Amino acid sequence: MDLKKLGNTDLKTPPIIFGGNVFGWTLNEKESFKILDELLEKGYTCIDTADVYSRWANGNQGGESETIIGKWMKERGVRDKITLATKVGSDMGQGQKDISKNYILKAAQESLKRLQTDYIDLYYTHWDDDRTPVEETLGAYQQLIKNGDVKYIGASNLSPARLRDSLNASNDKSLPKYQVFQQEYNLMCRDKVEGDILKLCQENNVSITTYFSLASGFLTGKYRSKEDLEGQDRKDFVKDYLNERGKNILKSLDEVAEEHGISNAGVALSWIINRPGITAAIASATKSSHLKAFDEATSVQLTEENMEKLNNVSSIYI
Template sequence: MDKRKFGNTSLTIAPVIFGGNVFGWTLDEQASFSILDEFADAGFNAIDTANNYSYWVPGNQGGESETIIGNWLKQKNNRSEIVLMTKVGGGFGGDSKLNTTAAYIIQQAEESLKRLQTDYIDVYQTHYDDEVTPVEETLRAYEELIKAGKVRYIGASNFSPKRLVDSLEASKEHQLPQYSSLQPEYNLYSREKFEKEYRDIALKYNLAVIPYYSLASGFLSGKYQTEDDFNQSARSGGIKEQYWNDRGRKIVEQLQEVADNKRVSVSAVALAWLLAQPTIAAPIASATKAAHIKSFVEASRLRFNSEEIKNLNEASNFYIYE
């Protein structure tokens, strides 16, 4: 499978990153191992997780996803073949708060390394910016971890545009490690915030963009085509409320049309649209069954003609709904 250069790093990744939020949540360890085997066997090599996944599951404390990934890496003995990404700074539910202080980052890095059963993290990302800690303090913590060989590169996720630019400029001014990647919410439905506020920053600083919610919580997977499709589960109600409107219906219809013409899954079309956008290194997507991995493969191979891109862009155009 063709690999893509990851921003300004020496890393190369396959065109879809596995989203590890499902490990310890919708998948137990055995099922997680099976789906990771499918993912790696298909030629993919990048996994994204976080220190607090899957704290929201009753009985969990956070760190379960990293633990499962670490056990899989040990079993397969394939650490050198995997680009491993994890995150720090997010809360663990309840009264826990966002935290990007140096002491916290250093301490959490050690815990993540133990759970992942590895000596180093390829891309260590600020999950959420606490917007209080000076950006230089956060970056100096990463500098310490990089010098110790425990982290190779760093990335940013949920930042305000100003704090992101402040961080990037501080890196240049103080000769500190610079964020190499940006993980925003971005998909065919949720385009406006990224395209208006972050895309130019990503272009200017050569950030590798790795979007989360690439399939809009499953709305862009093809499973929701009619009103009746939202009666499948309690979770579907929230998806319907957020996405099922005139614009959402147009997007789904256009995705289905392209999928039918290309003879691929709707998910593959939605992921391939992201891959066709400037600055996008690879979308993050989760999988719970082999069919999902098949859609990842389809997306990596899919190429659009100008008419298909035009139609997808027009169906998802947010300007006309402002």
């Protein structure tokens, strides 16, 4: 499998990154270990998590995903084989998002403890708190990097203005630079990347990784009516996609998938990783069979006609 470089770093990732939000939420520890073993065997060695995963599950406090990943890496002795990304800044019970220096320094140590590791490969600003100066946030990361706790940093969900300010501060004040930007991006949702964010990242050699790459499962084709959503965990995420545009996108996915003999999910992921400026797509799986779409996405050769069809039907300008 071809690996892709993340920004101006020595980190490399497969075109598909595994999203660890499912660990401790829809997968228990035993099920998580099974998926992690299979991912490593297949060569999907980049794992993306966050301190807040899976706080929304009943009875959870946050940190469950990191704890499971840490225990797995320790038991298997595979830390050196994994490119590990986690995040800071979400509400972990403090009542608000927080990317102040003191909070980041404290949260990083807690993540390291849960992950049972001495370092984090890629540490993301998960959400902006809209009040902390970018220089303060980057200064916290500078200290973590100096201490060897973190190798490189990334950002997620920042506005174009705050990302621009952060990149300028890195350049002007010799502070660490965000090497990767993570944002929602898929055939249903393109406008959060295409435009200012894409331009900024391309101009500054910042890699883009995408979350909700399958639009919370909608692009797999399993949700085609309101009835299909009843009783599903992702109902609130998907219900707004059941419109004419969504149905047309599914129809085009059906056609391209049939042409190549692969799943809709494989096509949807392949479309992302073949888009300009995109380094890798983040996707999750709860069953071994779901990982087949990862293999399909990284091996299929979509034609120019396939890409044009999907670009047109999902265009944000129509």
